[in-house]
Amino acid sequence: MRGELSLVADCKVVRFDAAFDITRETIGAISDVTLARRDAVTAMRRAFAELNGADVPIICLLRNTSExxxxxxxxxxxxxxxxxHTPPAMVARTMMTQVIQDRADRPVRSIERGVARATEVLTRLFDGARSNGPVALAQVDASLEPIIEAVRDGxxxxxxxxxxxxxxATYQHCLLVAGVAAKFSLHLGFSASDRNHFVRAALLHDLGKARIPLAILNKPGRLDEGEMTVMRTHPVIGYEKxxxxxxxxxxxxxxxxxxxMLDGSGYPDRLSGDSIGDTVRLMTICDIYSALTEKRAYKPAxxxxxxxxxxxxxKGRLEDRLVQSFGEAMGNGS
Known part of the structure; x- marks a missing residue:
């Protein structure tokens, strides 16, 4: 078996009860252990958990192929x-087929994991904000790398x-802004720390909408003056929370x-010019773009x-140079 596998990739044989050394270069694993043994099942459960965490295919050779x-x-x-009893050459070919398929499917799985993690975090955050509960920032931080990896890989x-x-619609918008922010920060070559900070702000930017009535949040079409006044309270609500x-x-x-906005026409503090920092300038572009391109039941993207x-x-409201760079990011591949 080792000889056949070594023809297509480096192969290392590890006892089932030995410590696993999963590296970024690990592309797959084959288990040739009798699962009827309790100690083997315990050891393989631990090993399989590490392998699943590494997101690689695992072939299990069975003495008992019953249901x-x-x-x-x-x-x-x-x-x-x-x-x-499968011939070793067939096992090696099956592994390579699994590896090829795994690599083809990985971007989709990465997207699903990133969206699922971010949605779970948003649900807890918004539920807590609506009930005046605590905000668990550690959970937010744990969702950032899956978002960035999903956009980078998928x-x-x-x-x-x-x-x-x-x-x-609110979760959709937050997820859109987080994904767009991840793409923009990757295009700009941000450090890992700066990327995380930017995507974190994107995910949290509309938290204050948790306290805005659903009738206003989900209203199709334009808000009237009174509704807009209520809607415009969300940045301060989120900030205070x-x-x-x-x-x-x-x-x-x-x-x-x-x-x-740079010309002072924005809200809630009517800041202008140099009083608006770089992070806010970048976030505003991501936010507006996401609002324009999002899909709703009453309008296409x-x-x-x-x-x-x-x-x-x-012009005059957004920084031209950043808008141009943002356009390059959005047009730079998928």
Missing amino acids: NGLRDAKNLGATCCLSA GLTRWLDRVWTHDD LKAAGCDALTLGAVRHHHE MPNAVAMAILSDM
């Missing part, structure tokens, strides 16, 4: 089961396609000021070119 045997192997985390187009299926939770100043600034034309026409 129960297959179920036990799948429950442990096997992605494919073969008879232990592309923004896949992220947007998946997010557009979300039923809740996150400030009480000990949120960092960079995120707080983006949450409070993402509707400010606006094409990228039209949305970019609108952003470009907002």
